[in-house]
Amino acid sequence: MTVESRFKKALAYGLLQSGVFSLSRPHFEKRRAILLVYHRINDAKDPYFPALSRTIFAAQLDYLAGRYLVQSYDDVVAWLAEGADGAPRVAVTIDDGYPDTLEVALPELERRALPATLFLSTQPPETGRPLWTDRVRWIVKYARTNMGDESARLTRLSQILARLKALGQAQVDQAVAELEAELRPEGPDLRLLSWDDVRELQRRGISLGAHTHRHYMVSRLDDATLADEIGQSVRLIEQRVGVEVKSFAYPNGQPEDYDARAIAVLRSLGLRSAATCRHGLARPGNDPFQLPRLYTREPSLPLFAARLAGFGREERPASSVS
Numbered sequence: 001m002t003v004e005s006r007f008k009k010a011l012a013y014g015l016l017q018s019g020v021f022s023l024s025r026p027h028f029e030k031r032r033a034i035l036l037v038y039h040r041i042n043d044a045k046d047p048y049f050p051a052l053s054r055t056i057f058a059a060q061l062d063y064l065a066g067r068y069l070v071q072s073y074d075d076v077v078a079w080l081a082e083g084a085d086g087a088p089r090v091a092v093t094i095d096d097g098y099p100d101t102l103e104v105a106l107p108e109l110e111r112r113a114l115p116a117t118l119f120l121s122t123q124p125p126e127t128g129r130p131l132w133t134d135r136v137r138w139i140v141k142y143a144r145t146n147m148g149d150e151s152a153r154l155t156r157l158s159q160i161l162a163r164l165k166a167l168g169q170a171q172v173d174q175a176v177a178e179l180e181a182e183l184r185p186e187g188p189d190l191r192l193l194s195w196d197d198v199r200e201l202q203r204r205g206i207s208l209g210a211h212t213h214r215h216y217m218v219s220r221l222d223d224a225t226l227a228d229e230i231g232q233s234v235r236l237i238e239q240r241v242g243v244e245v246k247s248f249a250y251p252n253g254q255p256e257d258y259d260a261r262a263i264a265v266l267r268s269l270g271l272r273s274a275a276t277c278r279h280g281l282a283r284p285g286n287d288p289f290q291l292p293r294l295y296t297r298e299p300s301l302p303l304f305a306a307r308l309a310g311f312g313r314e315e316r317p318a319s320s321v322s
């Protein structure tokens with residue numbers, strides 16, 4: 001840990017203990033929404049599939065439940081559109097759709113009676129095949145060719161993911177096939193969320209938004225594939241679960257990962273908003289189709305609290321989101 005981050009942590013801890021995050025709220029937290037983004041939440045400690053631990057997730061939920069009004073993403077977006085009067089509101093959003101959303105996140109949310117929203121990529125439940133990003137993680141984890149030790153594999157993995165995120169659908173598919181031929185992986189199939197699981201999540205209080213069908217970065221897609229990837233995910237959720245989809249989250253969600261064409265498709269489908277992974281608090285004047293969210297892979301509760309209160313940088317590099 002650097003001296004600077006030690007200092008920030010100590011400062012945040014001191015602020016948390018002092019109660020300033022609660023007492024001064026009316027002065028600096030008005031008219032803003034906190035949209036939190038989560039991905040995997042589990043205790044597998046698998047470096048190929050990084051996750052937030054259940055303990056940290058639970059501590060973050062306790063903090064939220066004690067201090068904020070937590071609502072579904074669509075409700076918070078509607079409140080923003082009406083001018084966002086009063087204390088800040090929070091939405092918990094979880095991207096992609098993994099078994100741990102049902103097995104770990106849901107029980108912790110239920111225990112505190114907190115709602116959340118899942119932005120689901122529909123390929124895994126619909127076809128039984130994992131998203132390409134997870135396929136790449138699986139290939140590198142179970143490669144049988146000599147790739148060096150674990151740290152060499154993980155370095156190679158992050159390089160591959162970074163390279164592929166800049167490509168379109170055909171090139172990604174080709175690169176994944178070539179990687180599989182080169183690394184000859186052999187391992188147990190990845191566990192995926194099924195439609196029954198998604199329906200159970202919805203029954204137990206998780207609202208649903210779309211996140212494309214196959215999780216390509218939409219700005220890299222041609223017009224037809226772009227419309228199909230977004231449209232299919234919205235249609236499948238509505239058909240398989242029987243709920244209206246009002247919102248969307250861009251895969252990877254950095255400014256270079258979405259564009260005006262994607263926003264036009266979302267509007268044409270009647271959707272009301274879209275979430276990015278640009279790091280920041282949402283305010284009433286924001287474009288509802290480019291809402292920032294706060295990233296949550298932060299083991300320090302004081303730093304988490306500080307981010308919620310609006311301290312710290314609002315933009316983050318694109319390295320680890322998906």
Ligand SMILES: [Zn+2]
Pocket residue numbers: 095096211215250251252322
């Ligand atoms: Zn995603």
